[in-house]
Amino acid sequence: MPRDTLDDLSDDTLLVLYANGDPEAARLLTARLGPRALGYATRLLTDRAEAEDVTQEAMLRLWKIAPEWRAGEAQVSTWLYRVVTNLCTDLRRARGRRPGVGLDDAPEVAAGAPSAVASMIEADRMAALNAALDLLPERQRQAVVLRHIEGLSNPEIAQIMGLGVEAVESLTARGKRALTALLSGRKAELGYEDEEEAGV
Secondary structure, X not given: OOHHHHHOOOHHHHHHHHHOOOHHHHHHHHHXXXXXXXXXXXXXXXXXXXXXXXXXXXXXXXXXXXXXXXXXXXXXXXXXXXXXXXXXXXXXXXHOOOOOOOHHHOOOOOOOOOOHHHHHHHHHHHHHHHHHHHHOOHHHHHHHHHHHHOOOOHHHHXXXXXXXXXXXXXXXXHHHHHHHHXXXXXXXXXXXXXXXXXXX
C-alpha cells in the first residue's frame, strides 16, 4: 500500500496490516508511537538507556500480539502505554530507586539551539522536575506524567492504569500538590523569579 495512504490510517488498521505482512505499516506505526513511548518511559525511569530498552521491549510485545489484535476493543497507544507502565514498574522494583541524570549524561546542544545559559536553566528545571517526580509514589508519578506531560485524558489514563476515572483524578491531584510542595522553595534557584520580574 502506498505510504501516503498509510499515513491516514488508524493505529488499529496499521497493526492489522503489519500482522498481514505489511512491513511499511510497522515502520509507520513505530515512527508514530515509538517516540511517545520512549518519552513516557524516560519520565518514569530518568535513565535514557533503560527507557530505550523498555520501549524496544514494549514495541516487540506489540508486534507479537499483532496477529491476535481485536480492533475496536482498545486503542493501540493505550495498550502500549500500559505495557510501558508495567515494564517500568518491574524495572524500578528490580533495581530500586536510582538517582537523576548526571551532567555527563546531558545531550549535546544542536546548532541554533537556545543560549548556553537558557539551556542550563532548562536542564536544571528538567532535572528538578525529574527528581521531584522520582520522589512521588509510583502510581501518582504515572498519573501525573500521563496527564500533564503526555497529555492523555483521564479516561485514557484510567484504561492504561487499570483504575476508575475518579481514582486517576485523585492520583493526579495529589501528585500535582506533592510536586508543588517539593518544588515550591526552588523558584529562585530554577530562575522562575527572574521570569516573573521580567513579565515572562
